Amino acid sequence: MLRNRDTSYGLVAITIHWTIAALFVGQMLLGLAPRWTHSMALQFTLIQWHKSFGFLILALAALRLAWALLNKWPRRPVAIERGEWLAAKTVQGSLYALMLVVPLTGWALVSTSTLDVPSFAFNMVVIPDLPMARSEATEDFWRVTHQWLAYATAVIATGHMLAALRHEFWLGDGVLKRMWPARRDERSGDQTKRRHTAARR
Numbered sequence: 001m002l003r004n005r006d007t008s009y010g011l012v013a014i015t016i017h018w019t020i021a022a023l024f025v026g027q028m029l030l031g032l033a034p035r036w037t038h039s040m041a042l043q044f045t046l047i048q049w050h051k052s053f054g055f056l057i058l059a060l061a062a063l064r065l066a067w068a069l070l071n072k073w074p075r076r077p078v079a080i081e082r083g084e085w086l087a088a089k090t091v092q093g094s095l096y097a098l099m100l101v102v103p104l105t106g107w108a109l110v111s112t113s114t115l116d117v118p119s120f121a122f123n124m125v126v127i128p129d130l131p132m133a134r135s136e137a138t139e140d141f142w143r144v145t146h147q148w149l150a151y152a153t154a155v156i157a158t159g160h161m162l163a164a165l166r167h168e169f170w171l172g173d174g175v176l177k178r179m180w181p182a183r184r185d186e187r188s189g190d191q192t193k194r195r196h197t198a199a200r201r
């Protein structure tokens with residue numbers, strides 16, 4: 001099932017969700033790694049890879065938002081109270097926004113940097129800088145903004161993950177399975193159910 005259903009997300013949303021989740025963890029490490037070496041050459045390479053994966057996350061986040069707007073949203077599971085559902089949607093909404101804003105602030109940082117280093121995405125294409133004036137003040141502003149938004153995203157994403165794990169391993173209400181590919185028997189169960197309903201009509 002590529003598209004979302006009333007009871008769970010489709011394969012497209014699920015694949016983008018877990019791809020962005022994995023890339024984000026790597027991206028945080030790649031962003032911090034230049035602090036762990038004195039080699040300028042290694043710092044340069046690490047930041048180029050950081051920028052490359054940052055642009056990839058930006059593209060995936062935009063695709064994800066477009067897909068979410070074109071798809072229906074799975075309904076609130078009975079296991080989740082309205083209040084918790086509202087909190088969960090607020091957290092998810094802020095993660096959608098931050099997955100766009102954090103890379104954009106990184107892009108603004110390199111676009112205002114007085115170092116004027118071009119950005120090569122995966123050593124294949126040059127990504128042009130945003131049309132912004134270069135100065136140390138603006139560069140510092142975007143550096144601090146980028147760093148703190150990245151840390152805030154890490155904290156919110158960790159809370160989001162712990163809430164999902166609590167539902168799965170503490171409450172056992174299967175909410176996490178809505179964001180996991182359905183197993184073959186679950187899919188075939190659905191198909192059988194559909195066949196029976198069609199037969200009954």
Ligand code: HEM
Binds near residue numbers: 024053106143147
């Ligand atoms: C979701 C995507 C991204 C995340 C989570 C992220 C996260 C981070 C983190 C955690 C740091 C280290 C902060 C510190 O040293 O305290 C960092 C640094 C940096 N990021 Fe990103 N970043 C992302 C995307 C980007 C993009 C798209 C660009 C540029 C096109 C970029 C450019 C930079 C640069 C240049 C630095 C080094 C700043 C400095 O210390 O001079 N980032 N990023």
